[in-house]
Amino acid sequence: MNRFSFNQITAKHWALTDLVKGCVDAGVDKVALWREPVTEYGLDRSAALVRDAGLSVTTLCRSGFFQAPDWFDDNRRAIDEAAALDTKVLVLVSGGLPEGSKDIAGARAHVADAIAQLVPHAAAAGVTLAIEPLHPMYAADRCVINTWDQALSIAEQHPVGQVGVTVDTYHLWWDDTVLGKIERAGDRIAIYQLADWITPLPAGVLTGRGLPGDGCVDMRAFHQAVAKAGYTGPIEVEVMNEELWQRPGPEILAATIAGYRSI
Template sequence: MRGDGAHALRRFSFNQATSQHWPLPEVVAGCVAGGVPGIGLWREPVAAYGLARAAKLVRDAGLEVTSLCRGGFFTADGWREENLRAIEEAATLGTSVLVLVSGGLPAGSRDVDGARHRVADAIAELAPHAAAAGVTLAIEPLHPMFCADRCVVSTLGQALDIAERFDPGVVGVVVDAYHVWWDDTVYAQIARAGARIAAFQVCDWVTPLPEGVLLGRALPGDGCIELRRLREAVDAAGYSGPVEVEVFSAEVWDRPGREVLAASVAGYLRHVA
């Protein structure tokens, strides 16, 4: 894509989770064919394809890897070694952003405050390794409905309370529209975040939510989130980086990958850019 179209997509990134069943080489080829400059990757499909092969694939295609998801889950056994591997993988893939999903409450625990302290302690342990690798640990708050089992960091403010203990180049935050749009403090927190915004992800919120609420996302423009307002807010805070479309939806995943990519681009141009 050339000219005005290429300029309009200069910040667009397609997160491979949006087309869950599209093989990585086909995702990469589709992005190149569509003039898409960036791709967000996930550790599991990268590992299945082979880390070195994946790094070469995206590098040879001229794509920017805008993020790698995910590290975190600090209540899991072996969390430290797993996160050190994730940092190394991010560096190998050439991305400076490793998304962290903190994990929920430890088994049998009701101590959410203690769990959040544990997240901060874990990040403090990982931060020197991330700094040495040139990788930013990007704390992603998840909607409160995921607090018990997936992420005790539920608001952007909570993520910033942890991130602000560290250098902005080492620990930042993710602004994911799906998880923060409902928060009446989100615009003040985005302004507070400033240079700590390491990634910005968009999708939409639809109702009724499916039984598996994790899959309750939609393509930009198909739901109720003020996506452009959020994008303008992160821009005003000083963020000028990629805008990833990241959707978890069984309905979207059932569609052909190229169709999903085209719809993602269209939704981005109409409702986000």
Template sequence: MSLSLNQWTTRRWSVAEAVDGCVRHGLEAIGLWRQDVAEQGLAETVKLVRAAGLRVSSLCRGGFLTAGGLPGEEGRRAFAEALDDNRRAVDEAAELGAACLVMVVGGLPGVRPGEPLGERSGQAPGEGPAGPSPFSRDLAGARERVAEGLAELAPYAGERGVRLALEPLHPMYCPDRAVISTLGQALDLSLPFPPQQVGVVVDTFHVWWDPQLFEQIARAGDRIASYQVCDYLHPLPADVLLGRGMMGDGVIDFRPITRAVQEAGYTGDVEVEIFNADVWAADPDEVLATMKARYAGVVLPA
């Protein structure tokens, strides 16, 4: 396995700066985000990455397939728009030669990340402007929409040599970001498709707590498409999205997880993905130096 920088760990850097930083620090791979690639330009990003000799360990993100659970025409339109956006993401991943397209599948239909319930129309929480709720509480139905979306997208991705990587997120993100919370759930959704089309992400921040983690990593085997690492801070900040810390600064015991991922047969890149205001404010070169030291001293098995 080899160390990779997820671009948002050094969020102050543009794509070009992050690519240059990887080269200067001796990294062989980079994880990219679609909005930053769009700002740099897809063709220019491809040129930069190839000229630097880097692998693209992942492209983030596709997904958000659950909006199709809204009723009537609104749901049909939302599902069609989500599929169109995911097809574009697949095409971008193919151009970049990304090892996988990370899929954050979406939360409950109508619940938007970071937005209080009812905020859009000024109604009380749970009350729509005309009586019915503007969001759905149907968790099982939302998960069915994810399966339907994968059935549409997996063949498209397979034809273009792109692997969809389902990422389970910590249960606190279930309402607004991902109705898949465990590695086992992600694996169950992946099984109808060839491993080359649909795999899973093992992200330590999201799965470290799972009592079935090691069993599910072994079960995943060649479906592990990405291994992402960062620490789980305690206490979490007010914005729980920013509760990711540098490895060694939180509560996760990384070495057993890394060993299990290796024993499952994973030989891809280990991508450091940190969302943290203090890390983002720090000198990115210092962040990379610390990241390399912690990878060697905390993440890799002794």
């Protein structure tokens, strides 16, 4: 449990003040925060809230979406927000194809160029940009970076500590080559996230993830792979699930801890 981090999206409707109190009451000292609720509560107030409660922020989720016209300014703001929250990791979801485009190779090249433009600002702020490859079903509209190789090839263009890769079991479990590649990734692993793949897939695939142990992902194999890579940092549970979100926050946290402990 000393590595466990509760990702805010797992209890999407739990107010930030209540989430912080719930974590303290449960003995959880790490949280991952999302930009939207932080902005709603206020950046400075959010930073003070978690700091005064003795919590550390393992990541800020999320930025990227480089197909958007305002991607540069928005990502610079996200880097500043991460620094204000005293987290070292900003998770990047690359974004999908520009409207009307079919040029996925061009979109991927743009992601690499965009990250290169952001690195100086992130490095100055002490924030690592953590590229998250998403499952290929999201390639068109959400994330054109879909494999470990694609993410790592971008990260390796920059110094370790400035750009890394996010290991998310939900998005990577299907790839029969990924475990060995993760083992060799070393310090490029910026954050490790858990969510399970459950079937049958719900209508809203984005919000159909399971708590660890509820689906078909071999979590222990991922644990072994990141350990062999030398990763000893936080382990976030990040689950988006409509049914789970309907439960009270303390119940969600308790179920999340139980799932984490089960693997």
